[in-house]
Amino acid sequence: MTHPSNTTTKRGAFTRFLDTVEWLGNLLPHPITLFAIFCLLIIIGSGIAGYFGLSAQDPRPGGGIIEAVSLMNAEGLQRIVTSLVTNFTGFTPLGTVLVALLGVGIAERSGLLSAAMRGLVMNAHPRAVTVAVVFAGVISNTAAELGYVVLVPLSAMIFHSLGRHPLAGLAAAFAGVSAGYSANLLIGTVDPLLAGITTKAANLIDPDYLVGAEANWYFMAISTFLIAIMGTVVTEKIVEPKLGKYDPSEASIDLEEQKIESLTKLEKRGMIGAGISFLVLAILLAFTIVPEWGILRNPETGEVRNSPFLKGIVAFIFITFAIPGFVYGWITGVMKTDRDVIDAMSNSMSTMGMYIVLVFFAAQFVAFFGWTNFGSIFAVKGAEFLTSAGLTGPVVFVLFIAMCAFVNLMLGSASAQWAITAPIFVPMLMIIGYSPEVIQVAYRIGDSTTNIITPMMSYFGLILAVAVRYKKDLGIGTLIATMLPYSIVFMLGWSALFFIWVFGFDMPVGINAPTYYPAVTP
Template identity: 75%
Template structure:
């Protein structure tokens, strides 16, 4: 008697790490949609604030007397929204919470400019030109690098670069899956890292600013705040992605034979740039240089009109405050010039159609922002952000977790959350209102640890 098929096929024993990943996947699948998650968070804040307000939960405000936002009695009280006054506030500010949410307008304006560059074909052509022009020796580095910078145009890297990299590797006699993996690592792993500011930066900086203003109502965070880290991360991720691809991924795939390809992945299918596209890119590059030169005239001279009117510095200047407008211009003008040269944009109607198509794809984001804005507003009104920040800062000081170790632990925590909540805006809207004020208080305190200051009056 022959053993059954189930007996013949021996399932390999799962490693401890594989079981961990299975658990993370299971937990992630349990989570509802991010929009539903924010709606549930809002409901939880209403109920919890009612309970905490009833018992009079409060903490001592660690900020010095006279600091912006500090109450006269030096206490931070949890404010209940589960009463008549709370309901009135919610109803009166439901719309303004949404329209006044910093990431909403900034992202939409930036996307209008990127839309022109994307729908004209400029970004796709620039990416293809960058990858196809790479030498055989540098192709892995260039593919990962192109994947990282592609997030300037949102999801373009997934659509254009990932299949292009697979075809390019095949043409060089290398395994297409290695090229696909390298491109995917750049696009996904390098998301938010870039040499330029993109549409994600205004979104995240706006959430950070709203969270920081729980401690300091005058605090401002510009889209450029994280640029130095993004710039350095671009090169770090490029080299790391190329190293992993060539030393780990590609050897594990084994030797590749071109005959194994199920479809024609030949050189003629790579979509090389035409002469017209090359001409369009040159014209777009020239337009970008002109825009950059005009912009430099407003900020480089000591009396530049976009410098700070009082200090004459770039810090706090109209230039930095209006950086989103320059993102719009920097993509819109070269994008239109490219489209005009190659014929994808003949008149103003084509430009308007491109911007309209971009806005039509932002529906899910707008719905997410509506609920995220309510969550952030509720969190701020109840003073939960400040209460958690004080308690968290006390706890971190008590265990001596400060400095680089604190940031390393925070990065690990965000990385774990990212396994279950993939959306950058959703994840940061949840974590920022708690951890940004907490880290601000840790940085403000330069004195020995005090006992936790939470008090309950009932």
């Protein structure tokens, strides 16, 4: 039996740890401000590095000395002011994300995505509700906002209606949406976003290297089922028993007014129509890529690798969301004219203002970092250290995943964190022999699993507000303590899948994605 004083001490230490994380996170400026500061630091640092002659030996065959390039001179200033716009417009993730979101916006505005989530969760057998909730949370990441805004409150209501603790439903949905953020059966908007940043980082070592949106698809599709299973086990074996029997008097709202709306006949017809249109699109697309004569295969080699299909995957994301979304909206009467479709796309773009501003400064940071040769120099120096320490084997990914998870506690934006860390760690791990695709997968695991235990996550306040409806005295510490088991289990289980998949069976993490990069020894 645990002594009460020991339990109090453990809780006190845990609370202090959470308070420290929150305090450290609050010290950080907004990610946009952070990138602006980093840009200034890169310029100043390049001047210092150039003055002292910072350099490294290029490990590539026939390579010379890589020298730091100063931006604190006339030539550097000229390059900055003349490239400011092209740095922004040429930043790969910007266009790919915006184009993909045009299609997602139609599917979201028409009500298709919301109806699909409601139908999946509400029509599940009572014994399968938990797995349906977590699974729906994971696949909702194609339009993450809907997962937080619709699925999390809906899951709490469903659990309460079944006589289960509503906070268990909230926790299960939150875990699926946020801790399983990178997993999905479909290639979503996060895939081209991260692939664009990874490509920029990989180009510091190999200027011709291209990471596609499909680079992690195989691994992330399988991860969807793993997250659903782990989330179900944690909910039913750890979280729900710990929460105990729910006392309705703890609620801050009238629970009798909580109504769960089932899909109407019109919505069901819309879902059938959208499903048929998606099937037709899939068949047509298959004809362009499956046969050897497919027009979207590589015209030179006849293979799928480096084909127009893979290079244009963002266009297909747009189409496969836009057309079924419009069909659903047309059947349900939500979308009757082209004006409704245009309004849906416009509304989707209007929500991206913050992201566009962030990308402007992130693009400058990535460009400046590349110009100074800091990325290549740090990568070589880091690879030399890893080699001398004997950390060139798979164990290096244990440290990398843990580092990404820790940084995510204080810098919750996936794109912001990767834009900062990728230019250093992608080249570094490429030098010791690992492909950018595998490095990106490891990052996505670390970045996802701690989303649910950091107050820095942008939707954490929203989740807390929903939780308070069912337990009026619930605080940040209680919510984080509830979500911590998911974070731990997901981190361990997902990492184990990574090592078994990549190093145990040497299977590709995505379409034509290699595990290793031709190793060069510093």
